[in-house]
Amino acid sequence: MITDTRWYWAAGFAVLMLMIYLLQPILPPFLIGILLAYLGDPAVVRLEARGVPRMAGVVVVFAAVTGIFAVLLLILIPLLINEIGILRDSIPAMVVWFNQTALPWFESRLNVDVSSFRLETVTDTIRENLGKTGGIVGIILQQATRSTMALLTWLVNLAMIPVVAFYLMRDWKEIMQRIRGLLPRQHEGLAVSLVRDCDEVLSSFIRGQLLVMLCLGVIYSLGLWLIGLELALLIGMVAGLASIVPYLGFVVGVGAALIAAIFQFGDVFHLVAVVAVFSLGQVIESTLLVPLLVGDRIGLHPVAVIFAVLAGGQLFGFVGVLLALPIAAVLMVLVRYMLGRYKDSSAYRDPEEDILTTGDGQAVAESEAPIP
Incomplete structure (x- = not known):
C-alpha cells in the first residue's frame, strides 16, 4: 500500500511551529x-x-x-x-x-x-x-x-x-551530513538542490549585505568624523544599518547629517562636505562592496526582508525576528521552484506549442518555415 507522506510533513511542520511558540x-x-x-x-x-x-x-x-x-x-x-x-x-x-x-x-x-x-x-x-x-x-x-x-x-x-x-x-x-542522511532517498537530490539554493540566498544577504551595511557604517562615520561632525559615529552607524533597504541609508544619513551640520557649523562648505561623504559611500558600495561581498548572487528583496522581519516579530516576538530571514529564504526558493514546475506544466504551456516542439521533424520544419 502506498502511503501519502505529505501528511507526515504537514504534521511535522505543525509540531515544529507549536514547539517554537511554546519554547x-x-x-x-x-x-x-x-x-x-x-x-x-x-x-x-x-x-x-x-x-x-x-x-x-x-x-x-x-x-x-x-x-x-x-x-x-x-x-x-x-x-x-x-x-x-x-x-x-x-x-x-x-x-x-x-x-x-x-x-x-x-x-x-x-x-x-x-x-x-x-x-x-x-x-x-x-x-x-x-x-x-x-x-x-x-x-x-x-x-x-x-x-x-x-x-x-x-x-x-x-x-x-x-x-x-x-x-x-x-x-x-x-x-x-547527518541531516542529509535522514532525507528520503528518492528525494535527496531535489532536497539538496533546494537547500543549496536557500544557502545561496541566505549567504548573499547575511554574509554579503550585512557586511556591506557594516562597511558603509564605517565609511560614513569616518567621513563625517574627518569633516568634524560631533555626531559622526551615531549618524554613520544608523545610516549603515538603514542601508538594508537600497538608498534608505543614504537618505536617512544625509538628512540627519545635514541637520547636525547646520546646527554645529552653519555654513555651506560643511553641507557640501556631508553630501560628498555620502555620495562617495554610494560610489564605493556600487563599484566595490556589492560586487566583492555580494556578487551576482540573488538575495532577498528589501521589501521581502522588511515584511519578513515585521511578520516574524508580530507572530513570535524576538524569536520570530531571528527566524524571519531563514524562513523567508526557504519560502523564496520554494516559490521559485514551484513557479518553474508550473511553467513546465500543461497548465501554463500552450498545448499547440507542445505539439509543434515535441512532434515529428516535419511539424517542427513547418513551424520554422517562413510565412509566404
Whole structure:
C-alpha cells in the first residue's frame, strides 16, 4: 500500500511551529548561536582547505571574532554614549529652530495653519527618554535585574550564546551530513538542490549585505568624523544599518547629517562636505562592496526582508525576528521552484506549442518555415 507522506510533513511542520511558540523564552541563545556558527563555518572550511585541523580552525575563528567584538564594544559604547549625550543637549536648540524658523517658513509658503505641529513639550520628553550619560545602560540593567531569577536567566542566556556557537561550529559539517542522511532517498537530490539554493540566498544577504551595511557604517562615520561632525559615529552607524533597504541609508544619513551640520557649523562648505561623504559611500558600495561581498548572487528583496522581519516579530516576538530571514529564504526558493514546475506544466504551456516542439521533424520544419 502506498502511503501519502505529505501528511507526515504537514504534521511535522505543525509540531515544529507549536514547539517554537511554546519554547520562545529559551530559543534566542540557540538561534543566535546557530547564526554565528553559520557565519563562521566558511572561514573554518577555508582553514581546513589549507591543512588546519577543524578543531584548531574553530578555535582560531572563534577567538578572532570574540576579540574583534570585544574591542569594538570597548571602543564604540563609550563613543556612542558620549554622542547620545551631545544629541540630548542639542535637542532644545533644534526644537527652537523648528518652532521659530521651519514652521513659519512652511506656514508662509503653503498658507496653512501649522500651530498643531509645534513641539513645546518634546524637549523634556526626549531628554527624559535619553536620560543622562549611561542612562540606557541603566535601563537595561534595571529591566534585567528586576528579580533574581530574571537576572540569572539573562546571564545564562548571554553565556550560552558563545557556548552554543562554538560547539555547533565545531560539529557543523557532521550535523549537515547527518541531516542529509535522514532525507528520503528518492528525494535527496531535489532536497539538496533546494537547500543549496536557500544557502545561496541566505549567504548573499547575511554574509554579503550585512557586511556591506557594516562597511558603509564605517565609511560614513569616518567621513563625517574627518569633516568634524560631533555626531559622526551615531549618524554613520544608523545610516549603515538603514542601508538594508537600497538608498534608505543614504537618505536617512544625509538628512540627519545635514541637520547636525547646520546646527554645529552653519555654513555651506560643511553641507557640501556631508553630501560628498555620502555620495562617495554610494560610489564605493556600487563599484566595490556589492560586487566583492555580494556578487551576482540573488538575495532577498528589501521589501521581502522588511515584511519578513515585521511578520516574524508580530507572530513570535524576538524569536520570530531571528527566524524571519531563514524562513523567508526557504519560502523564496520554494516559490521559485514551484513557479518553474508550473511553467513546465500543461497548465501554463500552450498545448499547440507542445505539439509543434515535441512532434515529428516535419511539424517542427513547418513551424520554422517562413510565412509566404
